[in-house]
Amino acid sequence: MKEVRKPSTLFLPKPVALISASIPGEDNLMTAAWVNVVCMDPPMIAVAVRHSRHTHHIIEKSGQFVVNIPGEDLLHATDCCGMISGKKMDKFAHAKLSRAKGAKTDAPLVEECPLNIECEVKKTNQLGSHTLFIGEVLAVHVDQEVLDEKGNIDIKKFRPFVLNQREYWNMGEKIGDYGFTASGVKVIP
Numbered sequence: 436m437k438e439v440r441k442p443s444t445l446f447l448p449k450p451v452a453l454i455s456a457s458i459p460g461e462d463n464l465m466t467a468a469w470v471n472v473v474c475m476d477p478p479m480i481a482v483a484v485r486h487s488r489h490t491h492h493i494i495e496k497s498g499q500f501v502v503n504i505p506g507e508d509l510l511h512a513t514d515c516c517g518m519i520s521g522k523k524m525d526k527f528a529h530a531k532l533s534r535a536k537g538a539k540t541d542a543p544l545v546e547e548c549p550l551n552i553e554c555e556v557k558k559t560n561q562l563g564s565h566t567l568f569i570g571e572v573l574a575v576h577v578d579q580e581v582l583d584e585k586g587n588i589d590i591k592k593f594r595p596f597v598l599n600q601r602e603y604w605n606m607g608e609k610i611g612d613y614g615f616t617a618s619g620v621k622v623i624p
C-alpha cells in the first residue's frame with residue numbers, strides 16, 4: 436500500500452553538480468542538484484537556482500554557466516560549496532579547487548571535475564523560490580583519464596555521485612544496457 440504525501444520536491448536520485456559562473460573580476464561556484472538535460476537538439480541543460488544565491492546574480496548578469504560534474508574524490512569540496520556563499524569569499528580557494536579556461540564562455544571550468552559543460556543561457560523562467568536557467572551547451576570537456584578504450588566515459592573511473600534526499604550515494608553496479616528490450620522494435624528518436 437502506498438501512502439499519499441503532500442506536494443514536495445521528493446524526486447530521486449538527483450545528480451550532483453558544481454555550477455560555475457563569472458562576471459568581470461569575480462568567479463563563483465555553487466553546488467546544485469536541481470540540474471538536468473532538457474533538450475537534445477540543440478543540447479540544453481537547465482539548472483534551478485534560488486534567488487538568494489550569489490550564483491543567481493552572476494548567471495543573471497553574465498548569461499553563462501558551466502555544469503561541472505565531480506567525482507567521489509570531490510565529495511568534501513562539493514558539499515562545502517553548497518554550505519557557504521561566495522558573496523564575500525573566493526569559494527575556489529576555500530574548497531581548494533582550481534579554475535581552468537573554457538573554450539566558448541568566460542565562466543571558469545572546475546579543473547578537478549572530469550566533465551565540464553559550458554552553457555549559454557537561452558531562457559530564464561521565474562518559477563517561485565527558484566529561477567530556471569536553461570542553457571544551450573556550447574562545449575563539453577572530458578578528462579581522457581576517465582575514458583575507456585572506445586572513448587566512452589568509464590563510470591568506474593569517473594565515480595560520479597547522486598543526492599538521495601539528504602544523503603550522497605555512489606552509482607553502484609551496472610544492471611543493463613539502454614535499449615536492451617528493443618530488438619525488432621522501431622525506436623522513435
Ligand SMILES: Cc1cc2nc3c(=O)[nH]c(=O)nc-3n(C[C@H](O)[C@H](O)[C@H](O)COP(=O)(O)O)c2cc1C
Nearest residue numbers: 465466467468469484485488489490517519520521
Ligand atoms: C547537495 C546540494 C545540492 C544543492 N542544490 C541546489 C540547487 O539545485 N539549487 C540551489 O539554488 N541551491 C542548491 N544548493 C544550495 C547552494 O549550493 C548553496 O546555497 C550555496 O551556498 C550557494 O552559494 P552562492 O551564494 O555562492 O551562490 C545545494 C546544496 C547542496 C549541498
